[in-house]
Amino acid sequence: MEQKTNIERMDEAAYTLRAISNGTRLCVISLLSNHEELNVSQLVEQLHCEQSLLSHHLTDMRAKGILNCRRDGKNCFYSLKNKQIVQIIACIKTCNCN
Numbered sequence: 001m002e003q004k005t006n007i008e009r010m011d012e013a014a015y016t017l018r019a020i021s022n023g024t025r026l027c028v029i030s031l032l033s034n035h036e037e038l039n040v041s042q043l044v045e046q047l048h049c050e051q052s053l054l055s056h057h058l059t060d061m062r063a064k065g066i067l068n069c070r071r072d073g074k075n076c077f078y079s080l081k082n083k084q085i086v087q088i089i090a091c092i093k094t095c096n097c098n
Helices: 005-021 021-035 038-046 049-063 085-094
Strands: 067-072 075-080
Touching: 005 021, 005 038, 005 049, 005 085, 021 038, 021 075, 038 049, 038 075, 038 085, 049 067, 049 075
Parallel strands: none
Antiparallel strands: 067 075
């Protein structure tokens, strides 16, 4: 199996960073890093944002491989697909981004 080049690896990293480059999306990841899974109502309650806006973000993050979605009746439960994304959030939180 051929090893990925540095450019391919950096392109993948850039794709992931673009996929999470929004305050709401970063908050979703942060919340899910502290919970196994949350449904949309729980996320709306925690984030104090419109359900339609949050659903847009969740759908896009799922399509880009950031989140998993599990349906149970009318509820959709979201969880982190790749737990390594939490390291990115931890790094961002430790930055002095005034």
